[in-house]
Every structure is written in structure tokens, then in C-alpha cells.
Amino acid sequence: MNKRQCEIIDILLGERKFVTASELGVRLSVSRKTIYRDMQDIADNCSDYRLTKKENNGYLLEEVDSVSLSDQFEHPDERRLDLLLFLLSIAPCKTSIQKISERYFVSQSSILNDFKHIERKLAPYNIKLSRTNEGTFINGDQFSLYRLMAVIIESYLTQIGDLFCQYDIPDSIKDIQVRNSKLGEIKRILHEFQEEQDLLLDQPYYLTLFCSLLAIVEKQTHQLQPFPNEEMIYELIDTNSAIYPMTIALARKLEKQYSFQLKQNEMLNLYYILKAYKLNSRFLLNQQTEVVLNSQVITLADQLILRVAKNSGYRFTEDRDLRERLTMHLHSMVYRLNHQIYIINPILKSIKSNFSNIFQLVKFSANELMEESIYDKHLTDEEIGYITLYFQISYDDRFANQIPILIECTSGVGTSHLLSEKIRKNFPNIHINKIIAQERIKQSDYDDVELVISTVKQHSISDKPTILVSPILNEDDKYKIDQFIKDYYKNQVIICNR
8 A cells, every 4th residue: 555545544544533534535635536546455355344335424433343243253152142232232222233243344234123022121110122213222210221231241251261251150151251442451450440449340340440441441432422411510620639640541541442521421420430439439520429428328328227137137237247238338338329320230240149038128118218218229130239248247147146035915016015025135145036915926036036935825826835924024933034045056056956
């Protein structure tokens, strides 16, 4: 190629957008006819570049690997997974079947068939593939989009041997090779960024940041404009904050790799994610923001602990460590939700499976707080999962070995509640599951208790051990309960040793 043709290549690669023959002619002081000949030579002789010509728009030149994109996929499922990731990353922006067809060098009918496979993968995530006259796009809330993106990214990380992965990846994705060069580039950028900033992002923030960077890259590369609601500013960047230079450093790495400049909303998004991470790490950054957040967080933490304690009967309100740890976590959570930063919980399925009772208890209690306008943000299952861990730790430390009992009385109120308070005060290793009037008791009420304490002289319908006591709980009553507790734990030790 001659010098002018090399200059054309440099211009087109630098612009990263369509440039008309007239614009090239003006910049190089030659006629459009000369540009047409040069472009034909470039198209015929440059295998390292892919040249796209569009009527009225001009020429777009892109570097390609020695293997074309269509040849990277050994199976149609690999192309479909890459297409799914692409559509997720540009959402809610639209594209066309023609552009997708050109991207993968396959027919439009093949793309339409790919859509059927993609729709099946979208179904469990409450998001849909929509096709309108304006274009094709994935329709769903940002959190659901990021959740599925994170699954694909985690599958990629697992396939390349990243031992940090924790996500439960469905077989429909896990069994397909993820082939996307941008994932490797972004992983390298995040690795270098963490080393230079002396950070170790935990998995939820790592995945959220990874998804955000991929979305920025794809939208910028394809010159897609987000909807106006994506431009919302929750908080201006504080240039005096420790997060500001970190944000700039990450942005510069991305800009250098892909030769574009981040927009304001993209910078803000990175700033919010990094600040939320630092808040989670006890690194508080903005004094004015902290004043507002502290009031919200303290109220939310106290009310949540109070409500979970009330709904469960466990005395979580007495656990100071729970209050301190939960308050610190909620500090970051409130900031995230106020700025629409949704982190992924890679171990959510495990939490739901292993700690289902506490998870449902926390979820029910959190919904009560929202219904009563004590906190106005909906908590996703991901957030409920993290909160569950704090209550589960408290439960395991303080309540796991408590003996569940049922208090049986004549009316279910009055003297029975006096009795329950005396039992709670005198026997911290007893948990009162239920207080029920005898005429309302069902056989199933005895299923999850080890002891019945009754003020009713008539014999219980259950074969569970029963201790008859006075409503005022005299010394003889305390002795009988104490003896039962000693025998109960002694039997537990014998069973464990067998």
C-alpha cells in the first residue's frame, strides 16, 4: 500500500466510526474518485482489517484477528451465548438483525433461529427478547440483566481456571465454551487495577464492576446511546475523595485499551460502584453523605433486628455484635440502593438451601418494614441473602443449641405471657416456639418442640415430655425444668458419641 492508503487506515481506525469518502478526500486533499480507488485496494489487500461500507454513511474500518469472528465458534451454541452476552451488555439499546448477521457472518435466518435458543435462557431471569420496528433488544430491569451477565462471566472465569468463582452456573450455560476476547481484556484491566490500587475486590463487587465495564465497552464500540433515564445523577463526583483518583485510573485503562473517552454517566457509575465497595470495607468517604446515611442505616438496622426478633421469638436484640456488623453492612447497602448499584450474590442458591428458615424470616421482616414505610426500597433476594448471613451467625452463636418448647395454657394470654417471661429470664438455653391455649392446640404444633410446659392439669394430647408448672414459676418448677435441661443435653452428647 502507498503512504496515502496507510493514512486512510490510520484515520479510520482513529475515528472508530463511519467516515465518508468526501471527508477523507478533504483531509487528504484528493478527490473522492481517488478515495474510492484507495478503499478498493485496502479492501482487496488488507486481511488484517474488516472494511464495512454503508451508503450515505461511508466507511468503517476495524482490526480483526487472523481468525474471523465467525470462525471463532466451533458450535452454534457458542455463537448464541456470545450473542446473548452482547445483547445483555448493550441493553436497553437496540440493534438490528442485519447488524447481528454482519457481526457473525451468518444468515439472518440463522440469527432468527438463535433467538429461539436465547429466549429459553432468558426465561428463568424474568427478562425478554423484544423485536420491534425500531430494532431488537433485551427488555428487563438492570439487576436482572447483570445477574445473567454475571453467570456467563463466571462461566468464562471457571473455564479459564479462576478459582475465585463461586456462582452456581446452570448446565445450559456451563456446558458451552465462552469465546469472547473482551472478557479476557477486561479481566486483565481489573487485575492490573487491583494491583496498582492495592485492592482485593470481593466477588460481588468484582462481578458488578466487570458487568459495568463490559456494558461500557460494547455501547461505546458500537456507538449506542443510552436512554435518558441512564443519565440520572445521584451524587456528583467529589474530586477530593479517595475514590476519585481510583475512578480516573480505571477509566484511563479502559480508554487506552479501546480508544474512546468515557461519558459522564459512565464515570459516575464506576465512581458509585467503587465508593459502595469502600463503604463496605469501613472506608467512609464523604462526610455530608455519611450524616444522611447514618440516620437511615441506624434506624433500618434497629428496626430490622427488632422485627426479626419479634417474628422469630429469638432475642436478636440482645446481640450487640449482630447490631454492629449488620449496621456496617447496611451502610453500604443503603448507599448502593440509593444509587441503583445492584451487586450480585454468587452464593445465593446455597444460602437459600442451607439457611432457608432464616432467609424467609429476614425476607418477611424486610417486606413488613417496606409495607409500613420504615424503609422505602425493595430488597432483592441478593441483598436478603447477605443480611441472612449476619442473622445466621448470631443464631448459630447464641440460639442454635437452645431447646425448643411449647407453653400450653388455658387461654393463651395473661398468665401464660408472665410465665414465658420468667422462663426466658431464668433459662436462656430454652427457646419458646409457641404459646397456645389447650383447646386450640393441634397435633402438628408439637412436631418442632422438645418439651411442653403446661399450666393445665389435664393431660396433653402429645407424647412429648410435659412439665406441669404454676403460672408464677416457683422454685420447684424451676428445679424440674433445670433437671430436664441437664438430661436433654446429656442425651445429646450420648447420641453424638454413638
